[in-house]
Amino acid sequence: MDFNKERFLNFGKFDFTINKSFYYTMSLTTIFGAVGISTVCFMFSWLIYKHDYSDHTDSALYFANKTGTGVLLSIFLSIMLYIFAGCTFHNLRNKQGRITELTLPASNLEKFSWHLCISVLGGPALCFLALLFADLANAILTLVTYPEALHSITAMLFQNLADITPIQLTVLILSYGFLIFTCYVLGNSIKYKYNIVITYIILQILFVILCFFSLSSAYMLEGSGIHYMDSTGNIIIIVTIVTQTILSVLCLWASYRFYTKAQITSRCNK
Numbered sequence: 001m002d003f004n005k006e007r008f009l010n011f012g013k014f015d016f017t018i019n020k021s022f023y024y025t026m027s028l029t030t031i032f033g034a035v036g037i038s039t040v041c042f043m044f045s046w047l048i049y050k051h052d053y054s055d056h057t058d059s060a061l062y063f064a065n066k067t068g069t070g071v072l073l074s075i076f077l078s079i080m081l082y083i084f085a086g087c088t089f090h091n092l093r094n095k096q097g098r099i100t101e102l103t104l105p106a107s108n109l110e111k112f113s114w115h116l117c118i119s120v121l122g123g124p125a126l127c128f129l130a131l132l133f134a135d136l137a138n139a140i141l142t143l144v145t146y147p148e149a150l151h152s153i154t155a156m157l158f159q160n161l162a163d164i165t166p167i168q169l170t171v172l173i174l175s176y177g178f179l180i181f182t183c184y185v186l187g188n189s190i191k192y193k194y195n196i197v198i199t200y201i202i203l204q205i206l207f208v209i210l211c212f213f214s215l216s217s218a219y220m221l222e223g224s225g226i227h228y229m230d231s232t233g234n235i236i237i238i239v240t241i242v243t244q245t246i247l248s249v250l251c252l253w254a255s256y257r258f259y260t261k262a263q264i265t266s267r268c269n270k
Contacts, residue, residue, distance in 0.1 A: 002109060003113070008113065010105075026087070030077075030080050031133050033080070034073055034131060037072050037076055038134035039138075042069070042141045045069075070153050074157060078177070080123070081123050084119050085181045085182070085185045087188065088115050088116065088119040089189060089192065093192050098269075101262070112259050176244055182247075182255070183203060184199050186199075187202075189256075191268050
């Protein structure tokens with residue numbers, strides 16, 4: 001495979017130059033969205049606190065703000081991560097963008113690697129930065145109104161993740177999340193417009209089918225006396241992790257194959 005570091009970096013500079021408005025918009029949407037959620041949740045919690053006169057020490061301000069904000073931020077940032085994945089090949093959304101992308105002096109591997117790095121590394125980094133800004137906004141509001149309830153949303157989320165036992169479950173969740181991420185990358189490599197919605201619908205259909213077979217399997221295992229967290233259950237978790245990892249790699253491989261076959265116009269992309 002032809003990969004040149006200088007061409008790779010030059011393509012990156014070109015991408016940032018012609019798509020600075022896209023990256024700027026995505027960054028502001030993620031950061032202000034997270035800060036907005038943090039602020040609204042705090043205001044809601046504060047309104048509850050003002051009407052909670054029974055016990056201010058363990059009031060709703062602390063519990064609702066700490067728990068509710070963390071949950072909503074996790075949902076929002078997860079959605080943004082999948083949106084980033086669905087926009088991996090955003091240059092190909094229109095005909096002129098495809099002409100420019102296909103004629104640039106860089107190999108397919110270099111261009112694909114750049115787009116993937118932006119999604120896999122840039123997306124999570126931006127989401128983490130947004131989480132820190134949201135945490136900072138929440139801390140400032142808490143200090144001003146109720147310092148005794150000061151806490152870190154970021155620390156809480158990572159602590160909750162670390163508290164999941166056994167460790168296989170944490171890896172299971174992460175591998176599942178990455179598999180969904182790569183599915184959106186694959187969807188974008190096939191369809192350049194409306195791919196996020198289409199991929200979401202397909203994944204929901206597959207999820208329903210998977211749930212049906214999972215419940216059927218769980219019922220059969222329960223009937224045979226095998227329980228979820230015994231040794232056999234742990235083996236099932238490990239096999240699932242390995243399977244999800246293999247499927248993620250296959251999705252990325254298929255994405256690259258579709259990317260190398262990109263055309264100015266095709267049946268899926270007019």
